[in-house]
Amino acid sequence: MTEMADQDIWVVDDEQAVRFVLSTTLADAGYKVESFSQTAEVERALTEGRSPRLLLTDVRMPGEDGLSFLARFKTAHADIPVIVVSAFTDVKSTASAFRSGAYDFISKPFDLDEALRVVERALGSTRDETPPEAQETVDVPQLIGKAPAMQALFRTLGRAAQTAMSVLITGETGTGKELIARALHHESPRARAPFIALNTAAIPAELLESELFGHEAGAFTGAQQKRIGRFEQANGGTLFLDEIGDMPAALQTRLLRVLSEGEFFRVGGRELIGVDVRIIAATHQPLERLVQEGRFRADLLHRLDVIRVVVPPLRERKSDLPELADAFLAACAATMGVRKKQFDRGALKRLQAYDWPGNVRELENLCWRVTALAASDQIGVHEVDAVMHRQTPATGSAWENALALWASEALREGLSSPHAQARAKLDDILMQEALRLTGGNRSEAAQRLGLGRNTLTRKLGSLRPPSSSD
Numbered sequence: 001m002t003e004m005a006d007q008d009i010w011v012v013d014d015e016q017a018v019r020f021v022l023s024t025t026l027a028d029a030g031y032k033v034e035s036f037s038q039t040a041e042v043e044r045a046l047t048e049g050r051s052p053r054l055l056l057t058d059v060r061m062p063g064e065d066g067l068s069f070l071a072r073f074k075t076a077h078a079d080i081p082v083i084v085v086s087a088f089t090d091v092k093s094t095a096s097a098f099r100s101g102a103y104d105f106i107s108k109p110f111d112l113d114e115a116l117r118v119v120e121r122a123l124g125s126t127r128d129e130t131p132p133e134a135q136e137t138v139d140v141p142q143l144i145g146k147a148p149a150m151q152a153l154f155r156t157l158g159r160a161a162q163t164a165m166s167v168l169i170t171g172e173t174g175t176g177k178e179l180i181a182r183a184l185h186h187e188s189p190r191a192r193a194p195f196i197a198l199n200t201a202a203i204p205a206e207l208l209e210s211e212l213f214g215h216e217a218g219a220f221t222g223a224q225q226k227r228i229g230r231f232e233q234a235n236g237g238t239l240f241l242d243e244i245g246d247m248p249a250a251l252q253t254r255l256l257r258v259l260s261e262g263e264f265f266r267v268g269g270r271e272l273i274g275v276d277v278r279i280i281a282a283t284h285q286p287l288e289r290l291v292q293e294g295r296f297r298a299d300l301l302h303r304l305d306v307i308r309v310v311v312p313p314l315r316e317r318k319s320d321l322p323e324l325a326d327a328f329l330a331a332c333a334a335t336m337g338v339r340k341k342q343f344d345r346g347a348l349k350r351l352q353a354y355d356w357p358g359n360v361r362e363l364e365n366l367c368w369r370v371t372a373l374a375a376s377d378q379i380g381v382h383e384v385d386a387v388m389h390r391q392t393p394a395t396g397s398a399w400e401n402a403l404a405l406w407a408s409e410a411l412r413e414g415l416s417s418p419h420a421q422a423r424a425k426l427d428d429i430l431m432q433e434a435l436r437l438t439g440g441n442r443s444e445a446a447q448r449l450g451l452g453r454n455t456l457t458r459k460l461g462s463l464r465p466p467s468s469s470d
């Protein structure tokens, strides 16, 4: 008991209720607790020559915020573990806490048993608490996620970002694996170096090796010039290998060797190239099963899977759906230059009831389609139903999405000759724009469109209303 009582814990939080629950819980567990409502009071206690064995601090408080206090505190007291308690969990704040030397991060509202476990672990640990060099980064991709599973994930990301260990991200298609990889890079000490992504499944197997490692001039037919591969491009930064489960066997062997040796030859090259690259791999496939089936090397899996990040499917975090949908509607409206739409309650209920096999990407695509379709700013159940069960994936650009949507409606409603109608519309719009741009000069308009002048004239003729056509 006396041993415990020597283990002073300081709790810093501006909310009295939080100070109260934490203090009583810790005191019940046998610790001696002192609480403070702001960092200035802690500062005073420190100048009096007192110090705790462990510090728990909130982030947002009047006066100095917890994170800048943490950074200062750790400079003078590197050996005292600090646990950050915050209601504002995103990867930026967890990463920033770990970067400033936090031992762990607890998100509010917290489970008291969990908080106690973290405290006990921190006091039992002999970790080297030297804070890594602080570095501000810009352009952090926005990862939305308040659902408990995502908050836990952000905590893992914040911690993982501070290391150079390999990370394996698993999750169904469209769950945000690439976005997570980018966030990890942006919050890491490598943020200022390149983030290079390579989708293993999208590149033909025979090109993959030179894509990864580059090639010398004349290494194979078609290789006229020397080319730097993705590994070299990513030097000092992060290489994101998407769909790693699709990597051909021979290349798995080569990758494994490069990862263990940190150096390689370009294809057809003799010079050994050394690189410092952090690897983040992602897959929607169960790699363990691929290993059992002999389609993926166990030793490669082992090397990639140092830190595992499992991204939950959207159906397991539906509480995040309204915020995600709102962010996508805002982005779509900004891109298309239209007013932002909003789902009404019925529409949101319908979205919540759906299973989302295509996960966040499917939701994002749906937001594109409703933004292109809906006449009013309020989107109801009817509009959601109209676009929800379409199979055609939206392709990204606003007009293509709008066209896909139009096509789906036209086909479902049995519009006559939709193909001819769409082509006529396409011709019309292209020609009118070209004529407008060239002040009505048909020759120049035809040239800009890549059409013969006669073709343009014929098309213009066929588009005119029947009365004036030839």
Ligand SMILES: Nc1ncnc2c1ncn2[C@@H]1O[C@H](COP(=O)(O)OP(=O)(O)OP(=O)(O)O)[C@@H](O)[C@H]1O
Pocket (backbone or CB within 6 Å): 142, 143, 144, 145, 171, 172, 173, 174, 175, 176, 177, 178, 179, 180, 242, 284, 324, 360, 361, 364
């Ligand atoms: N938590 C999130 N917050 C905001 N946007 C998200 C989130 N998760 C995913 N997205 C968006 O959803 C889309 C799909 O995400 P992403 O491409 O990262 O998925 P993925 O898991 O890598 O997909 P795949 O397995 O098909 O490669 C992207 O446009 C991404 O920006």
